[in-house]
Amino acid sequence: MFSGIDIPDSVVLVIELAIIGLLLLGISKFRNPPGARFGNHAALISILAAMALVLVTDGSRQPVLLAVVVAVGLVLGFVSAFKIPMTQMPSMIAIQNGMGGLASLMISFAELGFSRTPVSGLSGVGGFIGVVLGAFTLSGSIVAAAKLNNHLKNQGRSPAINPILVVIALAVAVACVFAWNVSGSLVMIILVGLVVLSLAMGYLFAIRIGGADMPVVISFLNSASGLAAAFTGLALNSRLLVVCGATVGSSGFILTAAMCKAMNRSLLNIFVGTTVASKGCGEVKSAEQAVSDEPAVEDSAVEQGAADACAAVAAIEPEVELTFEQKITKVACAARDAETVVFIPGYGMALAQAQFAVIALANALEKMGKNVLFAIHPVAGRMPGHMNVLLAEADVDYEKLIEMDEINPKFATTDLVFVVGACDVVNSAAIHKEGTPISGMPVLLAHEAKSVVVCNLDTRPGYSGVENPLYEDPRTVMLLGDAKATVEMITAAVSGTGAA
């Protein structure tokens, strides 16, 4: 045991402001990857400094236990962070989120349930909300992580229970607020009831949302974990907790709103809507199953002289259905003639583990002097920004990863577009058709390009269930099957014709 050092309040305040300043500086550096690396270090240092400050001012009665439990968390955190593959990042972040919620739940619970002084005022309200949000984040995040790992299937049932539970829990919380000078045992009963209700709420919230809505769920839980910390901060009267928590709450809110907008759905619609999430494109079969469907590669098609092959394929009547090999040749010829090529990756690409094959093709085209870019839709992947991470891992120059708003005007002058494992994000029905679930949803304007190649597993509509007119377009070449094998064949054909 060691007791705290008596530091004047004004000095503590100055140190706190310095810590908050460093934190905000760090966040403000999140403009590009090098800045973000600094920002990430700055955020960690701020929290470590805050921990040191609290230890110095308040001391500790259990210094050994404190060191041990923090070390256990540190080791578990580091080990899991190093082991997790990038495709599993959304579920890792969901688990970390849930742990943040658990911490807020435990602290708020201890503060309210065992406080020597009566629970009152803003700190009392904050504590109750901290308990509710912490428990909600915990169960919601665990369910989300399990679903992302395919341990749990989507369940479309119980649509109406969710809002009713929210209302009940809020009513209980409000009742607590008005009766905050209740006796100890009653506080405990109310707290336990709130925890059970909130855990159920989190479970029901996450269990019936799935597939393409996952980015919204993850962002929302991120926001909730931040707010849980902020309200716990109100219970403890800690400025640092309130500032950090509120910042995270804002961040999660911004990402949630961005995801909702990109998916053309309101938050309310996702929470209480009765739409059952179906499988997204490319998710219908596992990659292993898909490989067996893949047509055999014929080396002769590659070895043919470039001009001969292109002329031969071009000579085929448009009414005649091309064989898979002829399509590959046609695509390779189009790629050779193209000046600008844009890749549109979707989550199907990650499922087929095709990102490295895609990058190999992109690099081959770039070596031939073509302008190659990647168009990233905001909801490509299973959490905000996920696709960028997957491509960065495969060593793409991040300056070639272009956001939707920036790349859309460029499609009209693009010669060739490769769609790999994406469907709803290139569905032009969103623009041209009224009354579909995706009408008005912002999409990548692939249909404006001169020609389009679609490397998807099948022609089934994506999550929205709306048929994609792009698949029927005469300028589109459909290469169905395992995207990884297909892209590798195109690369071989492009390199072959290029060398000939």
Place this chain on the structure above:
Amino acid sequence: MGTEAAAVEAITGVEMLIMAGVFVVASAVGYFLISRVPSLIHTPLMSMTNALSAVTILGGILLFSKEVGTIELVLGAVALVAASFNLFGGYMVSHRMLKMFKTKKALS
């Protein structure tokens, strides 16, 4: 806000308003800063803010600074393991992801 302030004791009244103010200002500043982050690094941003939400670790440290019973000690220990996992794990996954983002110069 006003009615709530009147309902509680005078000592907490001012502090309460300050805390409410801190909450509002922090939310606004956070909103302003984070809405300018490009979608390119939204995933590392999220894991970094995730790590920040582990700031409840301060609550665990505070709990251990007081004279408390066994149940509170257990609650605090669970909170500290969870928060520490969240803090260091979140920092490390952000760092791992951000290290992967390279430009052409760095790649070649």
